[in-house]
Amino acid sequence: MKSIWGGSREDRDDDGSARNSLQDERDSAPPSEHTRLLPNRVDSTAYLSPDDPAVSPYNLRSIRFTRYLTICFSLIAFVWWIVLLVSTFVTPPGFHIRGSGFFPFGYASLALANLLFTLLFFIVPAKAVRIASFVIASLLLVDAILIISVHQIRYEEGWVGMASVLWALVMSISTLATDRLVEWGKYEEEERLTGRAETRRSVGEWVAVLLSTISMIILAVVVFLMTCTLFLRALDAGLAAPGKMYWVDGDKYRLHVYCHGNDTDSKLPTVLIEGGEGSVEGGLWDFANNAVENGSISRYCFVDRPGFAWSDTAPSPLSAGMAVEAVDEALARAGEDGPWVLMSAGIGSIYSRILSSRHGQDIKGLLLIDPLHEESLNDIGASGRGFILWLRGIISPLGLSQIPGAVFKGRTKDDRIWGRSAYQTGKYIFAKLQENLVAETLSKRDVASSRAIQAQDVPLTLVSSGVKIREDSRWEEKQRDLTHLTHKLRHWDIVNDAPHQVWETQEGRDIIEKRLRQLVHG
Structure with a gap:
């Protein structure tokens, strides 16, 4: 007897048996992240455990794409960092900086460190990290304005310095957006797969949050000191040469x-x-x-x-x-x-x-x-003397001696120039x-x-x-x-x-x- 659906009952029974056997094979196979995520569990009562490895923001294409993009940014930042490092010893064509060159190298190092910390603690978003990233981005914006608006600093740093500070600014904004996006993805996947957003953290996650927060606070302090040194340079630019x-x-x-x-x-x-x-x-x-x-x-x-x-x-x-x-x-x-x-x-x-x-x-x-x-x-x-000079140059943008000298010892423009x-x-x-x-x-x-x-x-x-x-x-x-x-x-x-x-x-x-x-x- 044919069914109104265009096939005999025996045929439909055979198809149902095949589907059931396929489902049995799937159920008996070892679970994996991909197989367990196929069903739509939004309306299901069979939620996963919050500790299940399948509960991960990496399930979202946007999160995976963001991670790949951060890796690409890190590679670009590393190449730029190498070029500026080499230019300290042998200046490539077009990379001559009439200042010291240590400020652009500092911004390149900052951008690279920011990206590496983002990759290292990618899966563990934290509010403290986002606050520190916002502070870093704000200070870098001030630095960019100073470098571009003060003629003497713009002249000394050239296009290399301006590109370096703008690159560091964009990467800090990227870090802020990435951390917020990962937090959203984590929330979405926990809601979908476990029924609620997870509020507790493991010991490993707390350690990661602590380390990432300390790292970003250190970077924020570094940028703050560089900003103070730039302000001193802006003041010194007002001292005209006698000749x-x-x-x-x-x-x-x-x-x-x-x-x-x-x-x-x-x-x-x-x-x-x-x-x-x-x-x-x-x-x-x-x-x-x-x-x-x-x-x-x-x-x-x-x-x-x-x-x-x-x-x-x-x-x-x-x-x-x-x-x-x-x-x-x-x-x-x-x-x-x-x-x-x-x-x-x-x-x-x-x-x-x-x-x-x-x-x-x-x-x-x-x-x-x-x-x-x-x-x-x-x-x-x-060589030992050269290495010490190089280290002194690397930390010179922090103004560890110039800032206290100006604030507490009354050092003037003449003293610094x-x-x-x-x-x-x-x-x-x-x-x-x-x-x-x-x-x-x-x-x-x-x-x-x-x-x-x-x-x-x-x-x-x-x-x-x-x-x-x-x-x-x-x-x-x-x-x-x-x-x-x-x-x-x-x-x-x-x-x-x-x-x-x-x-x-x-x-x-x-x-x-x-x-x-x-x-x-x-």
């Missing part, structure tokens, strides 16, 4: 040139000052002004090396010879062509010697104040790191070449630190060797009680000014 800025090296960056005294029509040579471990403004500037007032010299100039005071940083690597070329170009653009008496201190003598060897008859005298010998470049280029706090800035640390990276190779080769071609008729005077000589017997040997740079050694003075910065004592200042007067006036 003029000139583009060098194919207009890649600018150097600060300052001259003071009589016009260049004077028959007396101009004193060209090169700073030592710090900028000229932080040491010899005041001495030079007094020398002009006393009539010992008629005019002086100085050029801040790349990364010092108002000068921009140069692309890496930067050897002493490359820095001298940039200084020479800045002087030429400023219309300063000598003749010169070169006065330098410490490591600045390396740069003065290279400049002297390249200018021949334009150099009317060399005054070296406790100069660094080329063999000491091995200490400057020590060229004064007693300048060594804490990212630009200064980056310049010293560049010095370290090539000291034993490119810079040592440059100074060795300069010694070979140095004009031997240039009058030479050395003023050495007696304290330094007593502390290190090798220092005296090296000072003595430097007296043979030319055949016209005029004087070698050892100031008994003077430190490495000889001009910090009255006796040292008097001797330096006396010897400088003799070289300038012939």
